[in-house]
Amino acid sequence: MPQLIIHPSGPLRGSVAVPGDKSISHRALILGALADGDTHVSGWVSAEVCLATLRCIRALGVQVEEVPPPAPQPWREQVHPSPEVGRGAGGEGLLIHGVGLNGLVEPADVLHCAGSGTTIRLLAGLLAGQPFTSVLTGADALRRRPMGRVAEPLRRMGATILGREGGKLAPLTLRGGDLHGIEYIMPVASAQVKSAILLAGLFAGGETVVHEPGPSRDHTERMLRQFGVEVEAEVKTEAKGAAVRLRGGQRLTAGGGPLCIPGDFSSAAFPLVAAAIVPGSHITLTGVGVNPTRTGLYDLLEAMGAELQDEGPMTNDQGASSFVVRRSSAVGEPISNLVIHGSNLRGVEVGGDLVVRAIDEFPIFAVAATQAEGTTTLRDAAELRVKESDRIASVAAELRKMGAWIEERPDGMIIHGPTPLTGAVVDSHGDHRLAMALAVAGLVARGETVVRGAEAINDSFPGFVETMQALGADVTWMVNGE
Numbered sequence: 001m002p003q004l005i006i007h008p009s010g011p012l013r014g015s016v017a018v019p020g021d022k023s024i025s026h027r028a029l030i031l032g033a034l035a036d037g038d039t040h041v042s043g044w045v046s047a048e049v050c051l052a053t054l055r056c057i058r059a060l061g062v063q064v065e066e067v068p069p070p071a072p073q074p075w076r077e078q079v080h081p082s083p084e085v086g087r088g089a090g091g092e093g094l095l096i097h098g099v100g101l102n103g104l105v106e107p108a109d110v111l112h113c114a115g116s117g118t119t120i121r122l123l124a125g126l127l128a129g130q131p132f133t134s135v136l137t138g139a140d141a142l143r144r145r146p147m148g149r150v151a152e153p154l155r156r157m158g159a160t161i162l163g164r165e166g167g168k169l170a171p172l173t174l175r176g177g178d179l180h181g182i183e184y185i186m187p188v189a190s191a192q193v194k195s196a197i198l199l200a201g202l203f204a205g206g207e208t209v210v211h212e213p214g215p216s217r218d219h220t221e222r223m224l225r226q227f228g229v230e231v232e233a234e235v236k237t238e239a240k241g242a243a244v245r246l247r248g249g250q251r252l253t254a255g256g257g258p259l260c261i262p263g264d265f266s267s268a269a270f271p272l273v274a275a276a277i278v279p280g281s282h283i284t285l286t287g288v289g290v291n292p293t294r295t296g297l298y299d300l301l302e303a304m305g306a307e308l309q310d311e312g313p314m315t316n317d318q319g320a321s322s323f324v325v326r327r328s329s330a331v332g333e334p335i336s337n338l339v340i341h342g343s344n345l346r347g348v349e350v351g352g353d354l355v356v357r358a359i360d361e362f363p364i365f366a367v368a369a370t371q372a373e374g375t376t377t378l379r380d381a382a383e384l385r386v387k388e389s390d391r392i393a394s395v396a397a398e399l400r401k402m403g404a405w406i407e408e409r410p411d412g413m414i415i416h417g418p419t420p421l422t423g424a425v426v427d428s429h430g431d432h433r434l435a436m437a438l439a440v441a442g443l444v445a446r447g448e449t450v451v452r453g454a455e456a457i458n459d460s461f462p463g464f465v466e467t468m469q470a471l472g473a474d475v476t477w478m479v480n481g482e
Helices: 022-034 048-059 117-128 148-156 191-201 219-226 265-277 296-303 353-357 359-370 382-386 391-401 432-442 454-459 464-470
Strands: 003-006 013-017 038-044 063-067 092-097 133-137 160-163 169-175 183-185 207-212 231-234 242-247 282-289 307-310 327-330 333-341 374-378 405-409 412-417 425-427 449-452 475-478
Touching: 003 432, 003 454, 013 464, 022 038, 022 048, 022 092, 022 117, 022 191, 022 219, 048 063, 048 117, 048 454, 117 133, 117 148, 117 169, 117 191, 148 160, 148 169, 148 191, 191 207, 191 219, 191 242, 219 231, 265 282, 265 296, 265 333, 265 359, 265 432, 265 464, 296 307, 296 353, 296 359, 353 359, 359 374, 359 382, 359 391, 359 405, 359 412, 359 432, 382 391, 391 405, 391 412, 391 425, 391 432, 432 449, 432 454, 432 464, 464 475
Parallel strands: 013 282, 183 207, 425 449
Antiparallel strands: 003 449, 003 475, 038 092, 063 092, 133 169, 160 169, 207 242, 231 242, 282 333, 307 333, 327 333, 374 412, 405 412
16 A cells, blocks of 8 residues: 655745645536536646545536636746646646536436545535435445534425434435425534535525534635625624525526636645744745635644745736736635745644634644644544544544654643654554645654555645655655555
């Protein structure tokens, strides 16, 4: 099985782009499929989780062509010369031939969502509105993840959903159609659940209203507006939380130029933290999506004392050899170039709404905390127990092998630092984010670090190793002992 071999790194330098945003890539496929007309997508990322959505959409009768990106993405230009980065960093092109709101067909087979929680939950909302039967399943780890939180509101809307343990676990069998809008108060903030309800709401009679207790990703709402759907967002109230309203029956309209997907902040998190903890580093990440519902890690690094810079508004430097975008917008999303230097970090306390905004970045955040002065406390993060791995237990166990001082808690962890790390043989637990976090930890560890199960990285960041190598990191693949 493929393994990563990591040795201590000198300063990381250069400018690179990261792959397109996975969350936005999923939504571009689904909404493009429902639109009237053709949608051209630029910057789509061929990560395994997004390929799962692509296969499922095709199985529902939608023709999707893989094509060259329709136009250059100026915000992806590199600000400083640097080596070529790996596959996926520049993004890919898709041409989606939309079938309209009522054009999906019954799949001939079970829809396999691989390891993608976003795929299975968003498709559950989509299929809840279809007048046919479909079955959603996935890899072993996905079949262990909770599905009751999405099945329950969809049942309230009129869908029939069957699954293991009363519909709490996949495989899920759905019979949709004849839905009615509901007002639903989410017990836990979740962009996937919110998006599933809104997708079902497109096919429901009347109005669908979702209240969420805290801020979650709003990519679905932003992209629905790009397709001409009226979505209203209301200010949070103490009784019900912030509300999102959508009227059923609205048609989606393609056109108006390509959907240009920005770089994925969750992928950017790994080189960001690597540069923060490797002394003397100075890197630029170009064209990164900086939607405020996603950038909790950015705020955490600032609180820890990292030397970060979010390069200002979009400018066209006259006479420059390339058009340099310092802040722009695509698919309704803010985009920026991020600059970070090697920094002296300090411990912080993390909890509350900030946890939701950084939920996917806590494996790499834990690595940063091992190199921070003082104690870092993470709480209110029990959701980490039901990700691709139990990310509280697996992060603590693997970083302890390298010498980290971590105390596991039911809803988080306590990390003491700075701790000198030592190279070790560690395991990804099949979790792409843990694999990359351990690779970054190896850059500041004494001796050699080996990450087993590193093939999981392709679930979300194709080209991770090549990107890190372009910045000067000593990270290499080893396959079959070579």
